Amino acid sequence: MALLRCRGLRKEFAGQVVLDRLDLTVDEHRVVALIGASGSGKSTLLRCVNLLEEVDDGTIELDGEDISDPRVDADRVRRRIGMVFQAYNLFPHLSVLDNITLAPRRVHRRARAEAEAQARDLLDRVGLGAKAHAFPDGLSGGQQQRVAIVRALANSPRLMLLDEVTSALDPELVGEVLTMIRDLKADGMTMVLATHEMGFAREVADEVCFLDAGRVVESGPPEQVLGEPTQARTRQFLRRIIEAGRL
Known part of the structure; x- marks a missing residue:
């Protein structure tokens, strides 16, 4: 279909x-x-x-x-729709966890605990669970791009x-x-x-x-x-x- x-x-x-x-x-x-x-x-x-x-x-x-x-x-x-660009476009003043949960909490009105639980699960799946409280400038380019993809996935896109x-x-x-x-x-x-x-x-x-x-x-x-x-x-x-x- x-x-x-x-x-x-x-x-x-x-x-x-x-x-x-x-x-x-x-x-x-x-x-x-x-x-x-x-x-x-x-x-x-x-x-x-x-x-x-x-x-x-x-x-x-x-x-x-x-x-x-x-x-x-x-x-x-x-x-x-989830979209990921060439540039990572992460908010530099927000932690990885806050970057990922911002849209689910603000746009989809999910409770913080629910949004953070989902974000941590996604981060664990891509091997970045230990980076939840890191900031973008403390990550490698590959890690930042994976976080950007996780951020798009957190909205459960079609x-x-x-x-x-x-x-x-x-x-x-x-x-x-x-x-x-x-x-x-x-x-x-x-x-x-x-x-x-x-x-x-x-x-x-x-x-x-x-x-x-x-x-x-x-x-x-x-x-x-x-x-x-x-x-x-x-x-x-x-x-x-x-x-x-x-x-």
Whole structure:
């Protein structure tokens, strides 16, 4: 069953078309990886799904509801979507525990004890239970990104959007975050992730979508798109990735 449907999405910035009649369907409990060169529309697509950008045309449906309708309460929709960015965006003046429980307490009106119990459980699951009272500047980049993912999970989202979550990390720290995403997949979390980690996309994604100039040029199982692409533009992109030693 489709959890997310994007139909004919169009988005322009200062006259430049960033999304060009883009279509995307994500079934529940599936992982879709968005690949493509910088500027292909991956991040803009995720921001539109999370209603951080308003589409110029087309529709976005979440659980059958047209969330791109301007009359929709964006804050209500975002309670069902978790988004994690390249930058960790943790509040530096708050502890790890307070960063994670802020939205559940303020937005979802959960009691502090309930929110903190859930946060501690999530931190334990990702090996950060001992860091509950630490502050962000006392954590490594990989630890901060894992906390950012836990913060998104604390709202019990229907859909997770991950925007190049390993791009700001040192290579040694990338594995920490990728392991966590593998665990989320095993738990059945529905995810759309933009990534430059081709090997990871091959391993974790159920479907890979290659974006170019704001369109989905090719999509399918990882072994097909990354191993035997049918479109010339996909082959050209992957050839450059291979030459750079990233596949």
